[in-house]
Amino acid sequence: xxxxxxxxxxxxxxxxxxxxxxxxxxxxxxxxxxxxxxxxxxxxxxxxxxxxxxxxxxxxxxxxxxxxxxxxxxxxxxxxxxxxxxxxxxxxxxxxxxxxxxxxxxxxxxxxxxxxxxxxxxxxxxxxxxxxxxxxxxxxxxxxxxxxxxxxxxxxxxxxxxxxxxxxxxxxxxxxxxxxxxxxxxxxxxxxxxxxxxxxxxxxxxxxxxxxxxxxxxxxxxxxxxxxxxxxxxxxxxxxxxxxxxxxxxxxxxxxxxxxxxxxxxxxxxxxxxxxxxxxxxxxxxxxx
Numbered sequence: 001x002x003x004x005x006x007x008x009x010x011x012x013x014x015x016x017x018x019x020x021x022x023x024x025x026x027x028x029x030x031x032x033x034x035x036x037x038x039x040x041x042x043x044x045x046x047x048x049x050x051x052x053x054x055x056x057x058x059x060x061x062x063x064x065x066x067x068x069x070x071x072x073x074x075x076x077x078x079x080x081x082x083x084x085x086x087x088x089x090x091x092x093x094x095x096x097x098x099x100x101x102x103x104x105x106x107x108x109x110x111x112x113x114x115x116x117x118x119x120x121x122x123x124x125x126x127x128x129x130x131x132x133x134x135x136x137x138x139x140x141x142x143x144x145x146x147x148x149x150x151x152x153x154x155x156x157x158x159x160x161x162x163x164x165x166x167x168x169x170x171x172x173x174x175x176x177x178x179x180x181x182x183x184x185x186x187x188x189x190x191x192x193x194x195x196x197x198x199x200x201x202x203x204x205x206x207x208x209x210x211x212x213x214x215x216x217x218x219x220x221x222x223x224x225x226x227x228x229x230x231x232x233x234x235x236x237x238x239x240x241x242x243x244x245x246x247x248x249x250x251x252x253x254x255x256x257x258x259x260x261x262x263x264x265x266x267x268x269x270x271x272x273x274x275x276x277x278x279x280x281x282x283x284x285x286x287x288x289x
């Protein structure tokens with residue numbers, strides 16, 4: 001079996017999200033620099049006494065790169081960027097599996113005036129586009145992927161990974177800067193060149209990753225290119241169902257998912273937002289908080 005010890009490698013850092021802490025070690029300074037660029041809000045100089053939940057080792061070899069998780073090889077590729085992106089996906093998956101005490105919802109989270117709006121939605125619903133537009137309108141970024149709802153307090157914390165941006169979304173914004181820094185990755189794939197675009201919100205446009213925030217509104221976005229832009233109140237029962245449907249850790253929490261969703265929805269205004277015109281959708285959301 002191929003085994004290594006992360007302490008043998010010169011370059012390393014710690015990535016921390018809530019109570020989940022991972023150590024990343026590598027023999028490639030360039031790979032570590034790219035990791036720093038795309039994960040600025042997960043980095044800590046040490047685990048600060050916290051237990052390391054998982055150890056990743058990313059190795060540059062003669063014919064490419066290999067990624068190990070707790071000393072076991074899990075991925076190999078000729079391309080540094082591809083390995084880096086796979087590592088970030090592993091970090092998210094391990095976070096979801098390991099974190100306790102939170103209902104994890106597939107959602108974007110934005111903060112303004114000390115209160116959070118949660119945008120639960122599946123992929124291609126427009127939540128990333130909305131997130132970018134709201135950041136440029138004065139909201140602070142907390143997450144584009146996971147809303148972590150504390151089971152006891154019902155306050156939200158985020159998982160502030162970089163925002164994955166589609167080409168169509170890029171065309172809506174003449175410039176992402178200065179609020180959001182742009183990063184581009186490409187590598188050959190089975191069906192041609194894979195191109196991935198990321199937006200990294202600036203520090204002054206990012207809410208504190210160590211704080212929790214009260215949830216003022218839950219807004220379920222729906223992209224309606226052939227409809228109109230409008231918002232309607234959502235019934236509590238439907239809102240509970242939608243929250244549960246978007247949860248990542250329903251199997252792990254079991255009955256606590258329903259209980260937490262009910263308690264959260266009971267104290268929160270819930271809406272469905274149909275979006276055709278992005279500027280109008282942002283204006284509607286801004287008026288809610």
